[in-house]
Amino acid sequence: MGRPDSGLAMLLVMFAVYAAEPNPDDPLAALTVGERPDPVAPDGWVEVDVRAASLNMHDLWTLKGVGIKAERFPMILGCDGAGTLADGTEVVIHSVIGDPAWTGEETLDPKRTLLTELHQGTFADKVVVPARNVLPKPADLSFSEAACMGTAWLTAYRMLFVKSGLRPGQTMLVQGASGGVSTALIELGRAAGLRVWVTGRTEEKRALATELGAHAVFESGARLPEKVDGVFETVGKATWSHSMRALRPGGVIVVSGSTSGPDPSADLQRLFFLQLSVIGSTMGTRDELADLMSFCATAGIRPRIGSELPMADARAGFEAMQAGETAGKIVFTR
Known part of the structure; x- marks a missing residue:
């Protein structure tokens, strides 16, 4: 959507759920539902129109300021997601962002990060990730189910x-x-x-x-x-x-x-x-994510979704996770 900026230019913004600042004592006080600037995809990156994203404990840690430098805030939350590319291709996001110069197994890359540590996350209308970090979404997985795969x-x-x-x-x-x-x-x-x-x-x-x-x-x-x-x-x-x-x-x-x-x-x-x-054991590789989705299809299993909420109601999901009231994955949808 567009917003006039002092009448001189058009500032493009999008809906997002983000951590305004680190708050180790009261993490949910830092949780903000509002607007953030549209992302810009650098060369070699792609923009994903997010359809669903799942909540992880990592998001609560981010609100506390664990594993993220203070100057990185505000930070859009969300490691996982599934959505569509500009041409309509349905994709699943792999959230481990590695050093382009690293040639080994990506979870051993000392410079690797997860979405929300260095780069903005998936609890938003759009997210940008390296092109290698999107995989085709299996047709038999819904966007909500696919959004549970990546973490x-x-x-x-x-x-x-x-x-x-x-x-x-x-x-x-x-x-x-x-x-x-x-x-x-x-x-x-x-x-x-x-x-x-x-x-x-x-x-x-x-x-x-x-x-x-x-x-x-x-x-x-x-x-x-x-x-x-x-x-x-x-x-x-x-x-x-x-x-x-x-x-x-x-x-x-x-x-x-x-x-x-x-x-x-x-x-x-x-x-x-x-x-x-x-x-x-930490996360997994892009190839393991592809193998996981193939195994789920072969075995006929699906992620257990405990609750599915509109992204605008994200606070309720965070409150449930903080209280330990989970019964499977908590998924936010658009």
């Missing part, structure tokens, strides 16, 4: 299929039952032929895990009937000791987050005596 589902895919080394028939434990990565791990693990166990804080969250395909569910911290081959950790301090105790000798913990904070108690004696492995 939570890609993170889960990499944890399970690239990092864990688990095989069909083995037992995996997912700590936490209702977040985006956790729900993706449940569906992906079940589709891949693993026995999926899940912990959840409430009966509702455990029921959701069962609905998604978990073979067994347990209260957080509960004693398990037997040791597991692998644990998938996104919680951190609140579940770490339980994760360590849950593993069989030689088992593996794959960690992609610590939403409850880091745990300085690593339980090193258990780690070396039982020859456990702790493996870090």
Whole structure:
């Protein structure tokens, strides 16, 4: 849309949901729904007309000022998205923006960033990204489903299929039952032929895990009937000791987050005596995102969307995530 600028020029602006400034004590106080300047695509970049975008914990961290320099604000939020190019092509956005000079695996690029760390995000009418960061949207995925792929589902895919080394028939434990990565791990693990166990804080969250395909569910911290081959950790301090105790000798913990904070108690004696492995995992590559979408099509699985809101009502989604009231992915639509 156009707005007159002092009667001398036309300032092009768009709708956006953004962090006005960092606020570590009250992050939602920094959340602003309003207008921001239209993006301009540099050479080699493309403009995407956003149709849907999903919310991640990373967006709450951005509001707190974690992982982003103060001079980067205001910052449009949103790592994930799906939409259309100028010619109408339907695309999914890969949010890892690498150094053009880097030739290795992009998650190992020391200069890599996610959308919203250096470049403006997807909670807006439009976003610009490098041309290699858009992939064709599968026809059998809705825009809302496709918007869940780029962070939570890609993170889960990499944890399970690239990092864990688990095989069909083995037992995996997912700590936490209702977040985006956790729900993706449940569906992906079940589709891949693993026995999926899940912990959840409430009966509702455990029921959701069962609905998604978990073979067994347990209260957080509960004693398990037997040791597991692998644990998938996104919680951190609140579940770490339980994760360590849950593993069989030689088992593996794959960690992609610590939403409850880091745990300085690593339980090193258990780690070396039982020859456990702790493996870090961050996001995923463009090729892994393509493989993920192919796997979902082949296996017939779809992201669990807990709530779908107009982008103008984004605050309600942020409030739900901050309160831990999730039942799958929170998606904003235009």
